[in-house]
Amino acid sequence: MIRVLAILFGTLLTVLTAWALGAILFRKLALKLHRAEERLLSFVVGSALLSAIVFAICAVRVVHRGVFLVIGLAIIGYAVYSGALRASGDSFAPLPRLWLWVFLVAMTAFSYLAFFHAMMPEDSPDGMAYHLGNVLKYQQAHGFFRITDDMYANLSEGVEMLFLYAFDFGRHSAATLVHFTFLVVLALLILSYGRRIGRPAVGVAAAIFTYAAPIVYFDASMAYIDVALAAVLFAGFYLLQIWDENCDPRLFIPIGILAGFAYAVKYTAFLAVPYAIGFIAWKLWRKRQPVLRPVAVVALLAAVFVLPWMVKNWIEVANPISPLANRIFTNPYIHISFEDNWRRYLSMYDLTSRWQIPLQVTVQGDHVEGLLGPLFLLTPLALLALRFRAGRQLLLAAALFASTYFGNIGTRFLIPVVPFVSLALALAVADFPALLLALVAFHAITCWPSVIQLYCAPGAWRLERVSVRTALRLRPEETYLNQNPDYRMARLIDGVVPRADKVFGVSQTGQSYTTRDELVGYESASNEVLQDILWTPVIREFQPTRKLAFQFARHAIRKLRVVQTANAPMDQWSISELRVFDGAMELPRDSAWRLTAHPNPWEVQLAFDNSPVTRWRTWQPAGPGMYVEVDFARMQTVDGVVVETSSDAANTKIIAEGLDANGQWITLSDHPVESVNPIHTSLRRAAAAELKARGIRYVLMKPENPGADDLRRYTEAWGMKVAGVVDAQRLYFIP
Numbered sequence: 001m002i003r004v005l006a007i008l009f010g011t012l013l014t015v016l017t018a019w020a021l022g023a024i025l026f027r028k029l030a031l032k033l034h035r036a037e038e039r040l041l042s043f044v045v046g047s048a049l050l051s052a053i054v055f056a057i058c059a060v061r062v063v064h065r066g067v068f069l070v071i072g073l074a075i076i077g078y079a080v081y082s083g084a085l086r087a088s089g090d091s092f093a094p095l096p097r098l099w100l101w102v103f104l105v106a107m108t109a110f111s112y113l114a115f116f117h118a119m120m121p122e123d124s125p126d127g128m129a130y131h132l133g134n135v136l137k138y139q140q141a142h143g144f145f146r147i148t149d150d151m152y153a154n155l156s157e158g159v160e161m162l163f164l165y166a167f168d169f170g171r172h173s174a175a176t177l178v179h180f181t182f183l184v185v186l187a188l189l190i191l192s193y194g195r196r197i198g199r200p201a202v203g204v205a206a207a208i209f210t211y212a213a214p215i216v217y218f219d220a221s222m223a224y225i226d227v228a229l230a231a232v233l234f235a236g237f238y239l240l241q242i243w244d245e246n247c248d249p250r251l252f253i254p255i256g257i258l259a260g261f262a263y264a265v266k267y268t269a270f271l272a273v274p275y276a277i278g279f280i281a282w283k284l285w286r287k288r289q290p291v292l293r294p295v296a297v298v299a300l301l302a303a304v305f306v307l308p309w310m311v312k313n314w315i316e317v318a319n320p321i322s323p324l325a326n327r328i329f330t331n332p333y334i335h336i337s338f339e340d341n342w343r344r345y346l347s348m349y350d351l352t353s354r355w356q357i358p359l360q361v362t363v364q365g366d367h368v369e370g371l372l373g374p375l376f377l378l379t380p381l382a383l384l385a386l387r388f389r390a391g392r393q394l395l396l397a398a399a400l401f402a403s404t405y406f407g408n409i410g411t412r413f414l415i416p417v418v419p420f421v422s423l424a425l426a427l428a429v430a431d432f433p434a435l436l437l438a439l440v441a442f443h444a445i446t447c448w449p450s451v452i453q454l455y456c457a458p459g460a461w462r463l464e465r466v467s468v469r470t471a472l473r474l475r476p477e478e479t480y481l482n483q484n485p486d487y488r489m490a491r492l493i494d495g496v497v498p499r500a501d502k503v504f505g506v507s508q509t510g511q512s513y514t515t516r517d518e519l520v521g522y523e524s525a526s527n528e529v530l531q532d533i534l535w536t537p538v539i540r541e542f543q544p545t546r547k548l549a550f551q552f553a554r555h556a557i558r559k560l561r562v563v564q565t566a567n568a569p570m571d572q573w574s575i576s577e578l579r580v581f582d583g584a585m586e587l588p589r590d591s592a593w594r595l596t597a598h599p600n601p602w603e604v605q606l607a608f609d610n611s612p613v614t615r616w617r618t619w620q621p622a623g624p625g626m627y628v629e630v631d632f633a634r635m636q637t638v639d640g641v642v643v644e645t646s647s648d649a650a651n652t653k654i655i656a657e658g659l660d661a662n663g664q665w666i667t668l669s670d671h672p673v674e675s676v677n678p679i680h681t682s683l684r685r686a687a688a689a690e691l692k693a694r695g696i697r698y699v700l701m702k703p704e705n706p707g708a709d710d711l712r713r714y715t716e717a718w719g720m721k722v723a724g725v726v727d728a729q730r731l732y733f734i735p
Contacts, residue, residue, distance in 0.1 A: 001473070003473045003477065004119075004472055004473050006169060006170045006171070006174070007119065007170035007171070007173045007174045007177065008170070008174075008177075009169055009170060009174075010165075010166040010167065010168070010169030010170025010171070010174030010175075011166055011170060011174045011177040011178055011181070013068075013069070013072045013165075013166070013169060014050070014072075014162055014165045014166040014174070014178050015043070015178065015181050016072070016076050017046075017050055017071070017072040017075050017076060017165070018043055018046040018047040018049070018050045018162070019039070019042055019043045019046050019079075019085070020046065020075045020076045020078070020079035020080075020084065020085065021045075021046035021049040021050055021053075021075055021079075022041065022042030022043055022044070022045040022046025022047070022049065022254075023038075023039075023042040023046065023079050023084040023085050024075070024078065024079050024082065024084045025042075025045060025046070025049065025253070025254070026038055026041070026042050026045070026084070026254070027082065027083070027084040027088075029250045029253060029254075030250070031248065031250055031251065031254075032089060032246070032248070033089045033242070034089045034090055034091065034092055034192065034195075034196070035087035035088075035089045035090065035091050035092075036087075036091070036092060036188065036192045036195075037089070037189075037192050037196070037238075037242075038087040038088070038089050039087050040185050040188050040189050040192060040235075041189075041235055041238065041239065041254065043181075043185055044182075044185060044189075044231055044232060044235040044258065045235070045254045045257055045258060047162060047182075047228075047232075047261075048158070048232070048257050048258060048260075048261035048264070048305060049257070050161075050162060050165065051158045051159070051161040051162055051261065051264065052161075052304075052305060052308070053071065054161035054162070054164055054165055055161055055308055057071075057143065058138055058143040058144045058161070058164070059143065059144055059308075059312075060143065061141070061142050061143030061144065061145075062142065062143065063138060063139060063141075063142040063143045063164070063168070064142060065168045065169065068165055068168055068169070069169075072165075092192070092195040092196075092200075093195070093200075095195075095200050095204065096200060096201065098437075099200060099201050099204045100204075102204060102208070102437070102440060103191065103204045103207065103208065106208045106211070106212060106440070106444050107187065107207075107208070107211065109444070109448075110211055110212050110217055110444075110447075111184070112466075113217060113221070113449065113463060113466055114180055114183060114217040114218075114220055114221040114463075115177075115180060115221075116466045116467075116468050116471040117218075117221035117222075117463055117466050117471070118173065118176045118177050118179070118180040118220070118221040118222070119173055119176075119177065119471035119472070120173070120466070120467060120470050120471045120480065121172065121173065121470070121477045121480050121481050122172035122173060122175070122176050122222065122223050122512070123480075123481060123484045123486075123487060123510075124222035124223065124224065125508070126223075126224060127172075127176070127222045127223030127224060127512075128172070128223075128484075128486065128487070128510045128511070128512050128513065129486075129508040129509070129510065129511050129512065130150070130152035130153075130508070130511065131160060131163065131223045131224065131225065131512075132163060132167065132172055132175060132223050132512035133152075133511030133512040134147075134150070134152060134153050134157065134160060135160055135163050135164045135167050135175065135512070136167070136511070136512050136515075137153075138164055139164060139167060139168055140515065144312065146315075146316050147316065148316065148317055148333050148524060148526070149333075149519050149523065149524040149526050149527055150519075150520070150523050150524060151322065151323040151333075151334060151523050151524055152523065154313050154316065154317055154319075154322035154323055154333075155266075155267065155323075156263060156264045156265065156266065156267060156309040157264075157309075158261055158264030158265040158266075158305075158309075159179070159225040159228045159229075159265050160225070162175075162178050162228075163175035163178060163179075163223060166178045172223065172512065175223050176221065176222055176223045179220055179221075179222070179223060179224065179225070179227060179228055180220050180221055182220065182227050182228040182230075182231040183211065183216065183217065183220035183227045183231075185231055186210065186211075186227065186230055186231040186234060186419060187207040187208075187210060187211040188207070189231065189234055189235060189238060189419075190203060190206050190207040190210055190234070190419050190422065190423060191203040191204060191206075191207045192238075193234075193238055193241075193423065194206060194207075194423070194426075196241075196242075197390045199390075199426075199427065199430055201426075201430065201433060201436060202423065202426040202427050202430050202436075203423075203426075204440075205422075205426040205436050205437075205439065205440050206419070206422040206423040206425070206426040206427075207422075208440050208443065208444060209375060209418075209422035209425065209426065209439075209440075209443055210230075210418050210419050210422045212373070212443055212444050212447040213372045213373050213376070213418060213443075213447060214365075214370060214371055214372065214373055214447050214449075214452055214462050214463065215365075215369075215370035215371060215372055215411045215412055215414075215415065215461075215462075216230075216372075216415055216418060217463065218370060218461070218462055218463040219370070219412050219415060221463065224412070225265055225266060226266075226412045226413070226415040226416065227415060228265060229262065229265045229266050229269055229415070229416050230415050230416040230418065230419055232258055232261055232262050232265055232269070232272075233262055233269060233272060233397075233401060233416050233419075234416075234419045234420070235258055236255060236258035236259055236262065236272055236275075236276060237393075237397050237420070239251055239254055239255045239258065240255060240276060240279050240280070241390075241393060243255065243280070244279075244283055249294065252280070252294055252297045252298050252301075253297070253301060255276050255280075255298055255301075256276070256297060256298040256299070256300065256301025256302045257301055257302075257304075257305065258272070258276075259272045259273045259275070259276040259277075259298065259301075259302040260272075260273065260301060260302030260303060260304060260305030260306045261305045263302075263305065263306045263309075264305045264306065264308075264309055267321065267324070268404045268407065268408070268413065268416075269401070269416065271400055271401060271403070271404065272401075273299070273302045273306070275397070275400055275401075276298055276302070277295050277298055277299055277302075280294050280295060280298060281294075281295050317331055317333040317334070318331040318333070319331050319333070319334070322334060323338070323339060323342075324339065326339050330599070332525055332526075332600075332602035332603070333524055333525050333526075334524065334525055335525045335528055335600075335619035335620070336599070336619055336620035337572060337618075337619045337620050337621075338522060338525075338528060338619070340620070340621075342522075343407070346407060346408040346409070346410075347406055347407065347408070347409065348409065349367055349368060349409060349410070350367055351367055351368075351409070354406075354409075357409060358377070360411070361376070361411045361414060362374055362376045362377050363377070363455055363456060364456060364457040364460065365411065365456050365457060365460035365461060365462065366456070366457035366458065366459045366460045366461075367457075368409055368410050368411045369410040369411055369412060369461045370410070370411040370412055370460070370461040370462060371411060371452075371456060371460060371462065372411060372414065372418065373443055373446055373447045373452075374442075374446050374455070375425075375439060375442060375443040375446070375447075376421070378425060378439075379421055379425065381425060381428050381429070382395065382398075382421055382424035382425040382427075382428050383395070383428070384428035384429075385423075385424040385425070385427040385428040388427055390423075390427060391424050391427050391428070394420045394421075394423050394424040394427070395420070395424050397420050398417050398420035398421050398424065401416050401417050401420070402414070402417045405417070411461075425439075426439075449462065449463055449464060449465070467480070481513075484510070485726050485727045485728075485729055486508075486509040486510040487510045487513055488726045488727075489509050489510065489700065489724075489726045489729050489731065490509055490510035490511070490512075490513035490514040491513065491514070492724045492726055492731060493509075493514045493516050493518070493698075493700075493731065494513075494514045494515060494516060496698075496723050496724055496731065496733075497516045497697075497698050497723075497731075499515065499516065501516065501697050501698060502516070502517045502518070502519055502695060502696055502697075502698070503516055503517070503518045503519070503696075503698040503699070503700055503731070504518075504519045504521075504527070504530050504534070504691065504696045504698070504699050504700070505518060505519070505520055505521065505699070505700035505701070505702075505705075506520070506521040506531060506534075506700075506701065506702070506705040506706070506707075507520065507521070507702050507704075507705060508520050509700065509729075518700070519696075521534075525602075525603075525619070528619075529603065529606070529614070530691060530694065530696060532614075532615070532617070533613050533614060533687050533690050533691060533694075534687055534691065534699070534707060535706055535707055536612075536613045536615075536683060536687060537613065537682075537683035537684045537686075537687050537707075537710070537718075538706065538707040538710045539706065539707075540647070541646060541647050541648040542615075542646055542648065543612070543646060543647075543679065543683065544576030544577065544612055544615065544644040544645060544646055544677055544679070545646065545647055545676060545677050545679070546644070546645050546646065546647055546674060546675075546676070546677055547642060547643070547644055547645075547674065547675045547676065547677035548642070548643040548644075548645060548654065548672035548673070548674055549640065549641075549642045549643075549672055549673045549674075549675065550640060550641040550642070550643075550656040550668065550669040550671075550672045550673075551639065551640050551669065551673070552639060552640070552656070552668045552669040553639065554582075554637055554638070554639040555637065555638060555639070555658055555660070555666075555668060556635045556636065556637050556660070556661065557632075557635070557636060557637075557638060557658035557659055557660055557668075558631065558632060558634070558635055558636070558659045558660075558661070559629060559630065559631045559632065559658065559659035560580060560629070560630045560632070560638060560641065560656070560657070560658050560659075560668075561627045561628070561629045561630075561656070561657040561658070561659075561665070562575070562578060562627060562628050562629075562641065562643055562654050562655070562656055562657075563625070563626070563627040563654060563655050563656075563657055564618075564622055564623070564624065564625070564626040564627065564652050564653065564654050565624050565625075565653050565654065565655055566622065566624065566651060566652050566653040567622075567623055567624060568621065568622040568623070568649070568651040568652050569621040569622075569623075570621070570651065571621070571622045571648070571649040571650070571651045571652055572617050572618050572619060572620065572621065572622060572648070572649060573617070573618045573622040573626055573649050573652045573654075574615045574616060574617040574618070574645055574646055574648070574649055575607040575615060575616050575628055575643055575644070575645055576607065576612060576614070576615040576616075576644045576645055576646065577607060577608070577609075577610065577612075577642075577643075577644040578607045578608060578628060578630070578641070578642075578643055578644075579641070579642040579643075579644075580630065580638055580640070580641055581638065581639060581640035581641070581642065582636075582637050582638050582639060582640075583639065587636070587638070589608055590632075590633075592632075592633040592634075593608075593630055593631065593632060593633065594630075594631040594633060595607075595608060595628075595629070595630055595631075596628075596629050596631070597616060597626075597627065597628045597629065598625070598626055598627055598629075599618055599619070599620060599626065600616065600617065600618055600619055600620075603616050603617070604616050604628060607628055611686065611690055612679055612681060612683060612686055613683055613686045613687045613690050614690060615645075615646065616628065622649065622651075622652045627657075635661065638658070638668075641656045641668070641669075643672070644677050654672065655667060655668075655669065655670040656668040656669045656670075656672075682717065684710075684714060684717045684718040684719070685717070685718065685719045687718070688718050688719045688720055688734050689719070691734060692734045696734070697733060697734050698723060698731060698732065698733055698734070699711075699720070699731070699732040699734070700729065700730070700731050700732075701729070701730050701732065702728070702729050703728040703729070708730075711730070711732065712730060715732065718732075719734065719735070720732040720733060720734050720735075721733045721735060
């Protein structure tokens with residue numbers, strides 16, 4: 001029971017503090033809103049303000065439970081004292097009795113599912129991994145610290161700041177319940193919008209269309225952020241519609257706050273800023289009213305919530321929008337090839353055609369992480385709402401915010417668009433109440449978990465069961481979580497790995513349940529290098545089995561370059577070792593040598609370290625003009641260059657160039673002789689030694705990871721020991 005009270009306290013403190021902040025702002029602005037609107041919009045705007053406050057607390061590294069408690073109680077106390085929590089506007093007209101009961105029954109049923117699932121111990125893939133994994137890191141470090149080996153720490157984390165506030169009191173489930181709160185607020189906002197436009201039945205139907213969509217209530221009951229983003233975007237849209245009605249310039253303040261906060265929640269919502277600015281500018285221009293000042297106010301307020309995340313990234317990883325745009329903001333922390341491959345995967349997942357998406361996101365759900373329900377097969381009918389002004393506004397917003405969808409075709413990336421489509425679809429058939437009621441009933445029935453399994457694809461991502469006993473901790477939390485191998489591995493890591501040591505793994509695990517630092521292969525450039533080292537002994541194409549030898553007349557040069565000349569978009573150029581000769585003698589590496597490369601100058605040392613399991617790579621498609629360069633710091637006579645490389649870049653072509661005494665680059669040779677490069681050492685032990693030299697003493701392998709079977713069968717040959725086993729996952733120790 002104490003655990004449940006802690007969860008509820010953390011949730012309520014976070015929600016009440018956010019609501020109080022928004023209410024104080026709205027009271028200061030003296031905005032004229034309906035009571036329901038004022039309360040709901042106050043929470044969403046206040047969430048943005050609380051998120052910014054937590055960001056500042058993290059920035060100065062004073063994250064402590066006492067600090068959060070004092071700030072929360074002070075804000076709530078002032079709101080109560082000032083009367084800000086007492087809404088002053090008029091109430092909406094009562095809902096028609098039939099629609100009131102429809103709303104209450106549907107909301108109660110699906111709230112039962114979502115609330116108790118949110119109360120259950122958090123074990124969702126991303127929730128228990130990076131969403132709350134980074135929250136745990138910030139809590140332990142009492143704020144932000146430089147993280148260069150986890151790309152998820154470089155994404156904007158506006159909602160995670162709210163999670164951190166709740167997590168400090170109620171841990172994982174408190175954070176999840178904060179996300180669930182956004183779902184309730186979103187549904188009530190949709191209902192309020194329907195009442196504002198004089199269509200209460202539309203508001204009820206659209207709220208249920210959104211609330212009961214399987215991916216929506218499932219997402220909201222986990223420590224994800226998509227439903228929170230939907231609430232922020234819809235609240236911003238709502239405020240713009242109110243401003244369009246009454247032209248109250250005071251609304252520019254909450255509009256600007258929410259536009260910027262949308263970006264702070266998730267990069268994909270960056271369009272909220274130009275949408276808000278463009279909407280206001282267009283409306284004012286049509287009325288022949290001044291445009292510059294209102295636009296400047298909204299833009300400035302949005303920037304207050306956008307720029308801190310950009311500045312944080314610029315300071316930490318030299319890229320304000322990391323892990324994107326790495327060709328523009330070149331840096332050593334994210335490889336360009338990762339960004340390219342990531343974008344490519346997210347745009348298609350494992351689908352063979354985008355024509356599969358409509359059925360996948362509505363009724364199948366096995367390849368795109370969830371489904372919306374069969375009702376949304378009727379989405380084209382929403383175009384009938386174009387005959388109404390409200391319908392045109394809704395569909396415009398839906399089209400704009402859906403325009404980023406093909407950057408990630410997971411169903412949950414459609415959640416921010418669902419409220420707009422739901423309202424437009426309900427509005428399209430609003431003149432036929434019986435049909436609208438039938439659609440509501442159909443949607444509610446087909447979205448109930450036991451019904452979904454009758455038509456969805458096997459393995460579809462959805463809420464399958466809710467255990468009230470587990471949610472109320474009548475069943476021990478540990479008993480439930482132990483069903484998840486990632487959780488058990490996280491607990492094993494905490495028990496086996498010394499606090500100062502790091503664990504390297506190819507895949508994510510339950511990072512939010514371990515205090516040890518886990519590095520995941522794809523999450524940074526340095527981690528990809530570790531992964532390359534681990535895979536080299538078991539992937540022959542990665543091994544330095546090719547020798548390219550240049551022989552030429554003896555030259556005195558200051559610099560030497562090996563230049564790639566072919567256009568090979570399917571290959572990455574790599575060099576395991578570059579050796580320079582004068583006669584039969586290899587020139588010993590000198591500390592005076594200055595090494596560089598283009599691209600990826602940060603890892604050029606890997607081509608000069610005499611290790612067969614490391615290699616410098618371009619980490620982007622090979623193209624003409626790429627090079628590795630040695631500046632000897634003085635004139636040096638040379639007559640040969642040997643490049644040891646791998647077979648996975650067979651389409652590349654290289655030449656050797658030198659900088660002569662006249663400062664001119666000359667071609668030394670453009671015809672290397674290729675031969676087999678024999679490997680005389682155990683690459684397994686060499687890889688383990690290299691990992692150890694880089695501070696990695698523990699390696700986590702899941703059975704599906706490349707190399708897992710080899711490491712299991714030849715553990716002794718790797719020079720490792722098994723530190724623990726969880727199901728088929730193995731934790732290895734490098735002594």
